[in-house]
Amino acid sequence: MKGYLGIDVGSVSTNLVFMNEGGIIREAIYLRTQGQPIATVQRGLKELADRLPAGTQVRGVGTTGSGRHLAGIIVGADAVKNEITAHAVASLVLVPGAQTILEIGGQDSKIIILRDGVVTDFAMNTVCAAGTGSFLDQQAARLNIPIERFGEIALEAESPVRIAGRCAVFAESDMIHKQQMGCSLPDILAGLCEALVRNYLNNVGKGKEILSPVVFQGGVAANVGMIKAFEKELGLPVQVPSYFDVMGAVGAGLLAREAATKNGRSYFKGFGVAEAKFKAGSFECPGCPNMCEVVEITEGDLVLARWGDRCGKWSNQLSKEKVS
Amino acid sequence: MRLTFPHMGNLHIPLKAMLQYLGADVVVPPPSSKKTLTLGVKYAPEFACMPFKLNLGNFIEARELGADTVVMAGGCGPCRFGYYAQIEHAILKDIGCDMQLIVLEPPEKHISEFILKVRQIAGTRSWWQVIQAIRFGYQKARAVDLLEIASFKARPRELVPGATELAYRQGLALIDGATSSVELKEANKKALRIISGVTQDHSRPVLKIGLIGEIYTLLEPFSNHNLERRLGSLGVEVDRSIYLSEWVNDHLFLGLIKGLRSKNEACAAAAPYLRHFVGGHGQETIGSAVNYARAGYDGVIQVFPFTCMPEIVAKSVLPGVGGDFGIPFLTLIMDEQSGEAGLLTRLEAFVDLLARRKGIEEVVNR
Numbered sequence: 001m002k003g004y005l006g007i008d009v010g011s012v013s014t015n016l017v018f019m020n021e022g023g024i025i026r027e028a029i030y031l032r033t034q035g036q037p038i039a040t041v042q043r044g045l046k047e048l049a050d051r052l053p054a055g056t057q058v059r060g061v062g063t064t065g066s067g068r069h070l071a072g073i074i075v076g077a078d079a080v081k082n083e084i085t086a087h088a089v090a091s092l093v094l095v096p097g098a099q100t101i102l103e104i105g106g107q108d109s110k111i112i113i114l115r116d117g118v119v120t121d122f123a124m125n126t127v128c129a130a131g132t133g134s135f136l137d138q139q140a141a142r143l144n145i146p147i148e149r150f151g152e153i154a155l156e157a158e159s160p161v162r163i164a165g166r167c168a169v170f171a172e173s174d175m176i177h178k179q180q181m182g183c184s185l186p187d188i189l190a191g192l193c194e195a196l197v198r199n200y201l202n203n204v205g206k207g208k209e210i211l212s213p214v215v216f217q218g219g220v221a222a223n224v225g226m227i228k229a230f231e232k233e234l235g236l237p238v239q240v241p242s243y244f245d246v247m248g249a250v251g252a253g254l255l256a257r258e259a260a261t262k263n264g265r266s267y268f269k270g271f272g273v274a275e276a277k278f279k280a281g282s283f284e285c286p287g288c289p290n291m292c293e294v295v296e297i298t299e300g301d302l303v304l305a306r307w308g309d310r311c312g313k314w315s316n317q318l319s320k321e322k323v324s
Numbered sequence: 325m326r327l328t329f330p331h332m333g334n335l336h337i338p339l340k341a342m343l344q345y346l347g348a349d350v351v352v353p354p355p356s357s358k359k360t361l362t363l364g365v366k367y368a369p370e371f372a373c374m375p376f377k378l379n380l381g382n383f384i385e386a387r388e389l390g391a392d393t394v395v396m397a398g399g400c401g402p403c404r405f406g407y408y409a410q411i412e413h414a415i416l417k418d419i420g421c422d423m424q425l426i427v428l429e430p431p432e433k434h435i436s437e438f439i440l441k442v443r444q445i446a447g448t449r450s451w452w453q454v455i456q457a458i459r460f461g462y463q464k465a466r467a468v469d470l471l472e473i474a475s476f477k478a479r480p481r482e483l484v485p486g487a488t489e490l491a492y493r494q495g496l497a498l499i500d501g502a503t504s505s506v507e508l509k510e511a512n513k514k515a516l517r518i519i520s521g522v523t524q525d526h527s528r529p530v531l532k533i534g535l536i537g538e539i540y541t542l543l544e545p546f547s548n549h550n551l552e553r554r555l556g557s558l559g560v561e562v563d564r565s566i567y568l569s570e571w572v573n574d575h576l577f578l579g580l581i582k583g584l585r586s587k588n589e590a591c592a593a594a595a596p597y598l599r600h601f602v603g604g605h606g607q608e609t610i611g612s613a614v615n616y617a618r619a620g621y622d623g624v625i626q627v628f629p630f631t632c633m634p635e636i637v638a639k640s641v642l643p644g645v646g647g648d649f650g651i652p653f654l655t656l657i658m659d660e661q662s663g664e665a666g667l668l669t670r671l672e673a674f675v676d677l678l679a680r681r682k683g684i685e686e687v688v689n690r
Binding site for chain 1: 354355357358359360486550640643644646647652665666668669670672673674676677680681
């Protein structure tokens with residue numbers, strides 16, 4: 001089998017997707033990043049290599065997500081793209097005709113507006129991470145319920161309580177207050193879902209024309225409570241594609257196909273990188289008072305990449321292609 | 325008396341020129357850096373905006389270099405900036421950095437009010453010399469702006485990455501070094517020649533983005549994570565809604581010099597959306613967005629510091645402008661965060677969006 005590999009390294013999860021040359025998804029892996037992007041990508045590659053039939057040929061690999069540069073260096077990516085472009089590309093293929101994409105991931109949330117198959121507008125959360133997956137994760141942990149069960153418990157709500165959703169800190173104290181008043185757990189969870197949806201629509205979706213079909217994706221789309229809250233608030237049906245949690249990786253794979261076809265070759269280093277010893281270190285550059293934290297990725301004695309310097313003193317020492 | 329002042333982009337070049345022309349002893353604070361911000365954050369009220377914190381850090385660092393007097397701009401109106409000079413002065417006193425304070429309030433009716441204030445610094449110098457000093461400072465501001473505009477055009481088209489930045493730095497140093505109007509004219513020409521010497525690919529498709537928003541975060545590259553440079557390397561030609569010389573002409577000379585883009589134009593363009601002064605540059609932000617849309621720009625990016633009230637007003641008006649003119653816009657809020665991944669993601673995605681709308685995908689796949 002021949003195909004393309006897409007890798008999405010996010011703050012909460014790392015996803016890998018293998019698709020055949022026609023763009024049909026053959027394997028999808030969802031892993032928790034747990035603060036170790038390199039090890040997680042390696043684990044994912046190993047798992048993928050085990051699942052794929054022997055002799056599988058990777059014709060291109062793309063990376064996306066907040067760890068895209070890091071992952072791109074490790075695997076030798078053909079396309080390193082931001083997650084907005086990746087998500088839009090994936091939705092257009094998996095949900096033809098999509099006009100609105102609601103995406104809530106671990107650390108950020110975004111809305112993408114598509115018209116006639118082209119991204120016409122997008123917005124992303126600004127300085128605040130309230131209303132993203134990490135916050136839900138944290139609250140689930142605090143209430144001692146597994147995040148996977150969050151949604152179904154929220155669906156049992158009879159009358160969701162009102163929770164302030166503008167700020168994660170206020171939301172938490174509001175929730176604690178409601179708990180101490182004796183509100184039931186399902187009502188609180190459903191209230192939280194509604195608060196997050198309100199916050200998302202006011203903050204991220206502000207001023208955008210939300211038209212059907214609406215696609216909801218990203219890790220948080222696994223939460224049925226959130227789906228229901230969106231449908232209630234928008235008054236529109238909300239679709240969740242079957243690969244909702246790995247859409248970024250799907251997009252990265254599609255972009256890799258585009259790039260590798262154009263270049264006529266792939267830079268993929270092979271599944272062997274799962275065994276290689278990569279080291280990520282950082283040092284503070286003493287060159288000026290900015291004291292930039294320079295991150296360095298090494299394999300053995302070889303420096304693969306550096307970034308983080310404002311002036312380019314360290315990153316420019318390596319070839320441009322690798323750093324960009 | 326050893327004077328210092330806060331940094332704001334290239335402001336130090338014209339301001340130093342004016343003060344030195346008057347024979348003042350000037351200490352330019354070290355360029356704003358993480359250390360400056362750390363000092364500012366330590367002593368400033370938590371809810372103050374980032375420009376306040378950087379100002380304060382600049383003053384503390386300048387004092388370490390021997391400065392004893394702060395020259396600071398004043399203001400009035402809904403933006404908190406108007407009382408920053410006084411608060412910063414009080415904080416400096418509290419932490420044992422007692423410094424003199426000279427506040428240059430913007431004139432209300434006539435440029436003579438401004439000249440009068442500069443005279444206070446000048447001591448025994450004649451009126452003629454004071455006016456010449458202000459003129460010289462203005463000429464430097466204009467020279468720096470023209471150089472910057474040339475760099476905005478060259479950067480997205482440069483063949484060797486970083487070549488424009490190098491040429492720009494050389495040009496700035498030349499302008500900074502000029503000590504008279506005659507020398508400045510020569511330096512100005514030379515600087516522009518260096519920039520035009522950057523090898524460029526003129527056939528490369530570039531996108532045009534207008535940068536609008538709050539003056540400090542627009543002008544100070546440290547506060548906006550080198551936004552212009554980043555966009556340049558993504559293949560984008562930028563223009564800014566505020567340049568130093570235009571600001572000086574609008575607010576200090578009250579429009580005395582003709583032929584420059586003025587805030588009145590911006591405010592007139594804002595009229596269908598916002599007819600009132602809302603503090604800071606809120607109204608100009610809206611007007612400039614309209615003007616950029618009319619001028620055929622591909623997109624607009626609004627920049628402001630976290631908690632900036634005038635720009636928050638403008639932000640909520642912008643979707644209307646974007647809808648009417650069909651121009652995409654992106655808002656970037658700057659604060660202490662130093663992680664740049666989020667910023668880069670937004671910029672890349674925005675540039676992708678504009679390029680795909682324009683049908684020039686090679687820009688992004690370069």
